[in-house]
Amino acid sequence: xKSSLRIAGMKTAEDVxxxxxxxxxxxxxxxxEISREKGEANIIYDDYFSAIDKIIDSVESLGYTVV
Numbered sequence: 001x002k003s004s005l006r007i008a009g010m011k012t013a014e015d016v017x018x019x020x021x022x023x024x025x026x027x028x029x030x031x032x033e034i035s036r037e038k039g040e041a042n043i044i045y046d047d048y049f050s051a052i053d054k055i056i057d058s059v060e061s062l063g064y065t066v067v
Contacts, residue, residue, distance in 0.1 A: 001047040006067040022058040
């Protein structure tokens with residue numbers, strides 16, 4: 001499954017690192033590419049192991065907003 005998330009509040013390389021780690025911590029995530037300039041994360045994951053809602057929750061638990 002492939003999804004694209006718009007993430008508000010991503011300003012620094014540290015923000016990108018935190019978000020990437022949070023997304024990667026979800027079981028079934030195969031790849032994650034984050035564009036700080038676009039405020040976007042492109043994720044490839046196996047929806048058998050993880051739902052997009054769980055991935056969104058892991059990002060929002062860090063204090064970022066998924067639009």
